[in-house]
Amino acid sequence: MTELLSDASRTEALAPLLATGWAETEGGTAISKRFTFVNFIEAFGFMTRVALIAEKMDHHPEWTNVYRSVEVILSTHDAGGLTEKDIKLARKMDKVAADD
Amino acid sequence: MTELLSDASRTEALAPLLATGWAETEGGTAISKRFTFVNFIEAFGFMTRVALIAEKMDHHPEWTNVYRSVEVILSTHDAGGLTEKDIKLARKMDKVAADD
Numbered sequence: 001m002t003e004l005l006s007d008a009s010r011t012e013a014l015a016p017l018l019a020t021g022w023a024e025t026e027g028g029t030a031i032s033k034r035f036t037f038v039n040f041i042e043a044f045g046f047m048t049r050v051a052l053i054a055e056k057m058d059h060h061p062e063w064t065n066v067y068r069s070v071e072v073i074l075s076t077h078d079a080g081g082l083t084e085k086d087i088k089l090a091r092k093m094d095k096v097a098a099d100d
Numbered sequence: 101m102t103e104l105l106s107d108a109s110r111t112e113a114l115a116p117l118l119a120t121g122w123a124e125t126e127g128g129t130a131i132s133k134r135f136t137f138v139n140f141i142e143a144f145g146f147m148t149r150v151a152l153i154a155e156k157m158d159h160h161p162e163w164t165n166v167y168r169s170v171e172v173i174l175s176t177h178d179a180g181g182l183t184e185k186d187i188k189l190a191r192k193m194d195k196v197a198a199d200d
Contacts, residue, residue, distance in 0.1 A: 040160050044151045051144045060140050064164040 002076055002083040013087040020094050030075035031082065031090060035097050037068045046070060049096045050089075059085040061093075102176055102183040113187045120194050130175035131182065131190060135197050137168045146170060149196045150189075159185040161193075 005013060014024070014031070022033045037043040047063070047070060054060045062073040074090055076083040105113060114124070114131070122133045137143040147163070147170060154160045162173040174190055176183040 040151075040155055044148075044155075048144075048148065051140075055140055055144075060167050062164070062166045064162070066162045067160050 002079055002085050004076075004079050004081045004083055005087070010082060013084075014082075017087070017090050017094075022090055025073065026075065029081040030073050031086060032071065032073045033090070033093070035070045035072065035093070037070075037097075039068050043068045043070050046093075046097055050093055053092050053096070054089060057085065057089060059089055061089065102179055102185050104176075104179050104181045104183060105187070110182060113184075114182075117187070117190050117194075122190055125173065126175065129181040130173050131186060132171065132173045133190070133193070135170045135172065135193070137170070139168050143168045143170050146193075146197055150193055153192050153196070154189060157185065157189060159189055161189065 014022070017031065018024075020033075022031045024030075025032045035043070035046060037046060043065060047065060050061070059076070062075075064071045072093065074086040075081065076085055114122070117131065118124075120133075122131045124130075125132045135143070135146060137146060143165060147165060150161070159176070162175075164171045172193065174186040175181065176185055
């Protein structure tokens, strides 16, 4: 099982993500971000690319799509909070969104 | 603009959908259903097929995916409630889910 991030590694890992629009949520056990695209095609294209990455990582987001927006929540439920997997997936999502 | 369903056509259109697990929500201005699949691949495969249909119809769902479940809310916001577009998309979603 992936372990919860220690306080020090958590602070270090979160800083750059908070700077790109991620926020701590659910009492600090998750991070969330709303991605907004120009239309549904771009939004669902983002989701498709992320879906392949998530499945490969065996770590899946909770996400809601409404037309051109995608609201994402990341957490590692087995561990009860944030782990390296969430940080990694968040970074990859930012990268995919930036490629659009 | 697509018009709201009349009371009579709404009742007739909703009956078979309520029988497959759809429910009226948001004060009757929307319908929702939770689709559950065997895993993320099947759940996201469903979403991908529905995404193509929704884009072609120019009518998009509000939907939330958590691993193998997909919670869908359909409404026609321009009309302020349920229209024939929602009924059509709901039927297509049931059909896509049944094909899996």
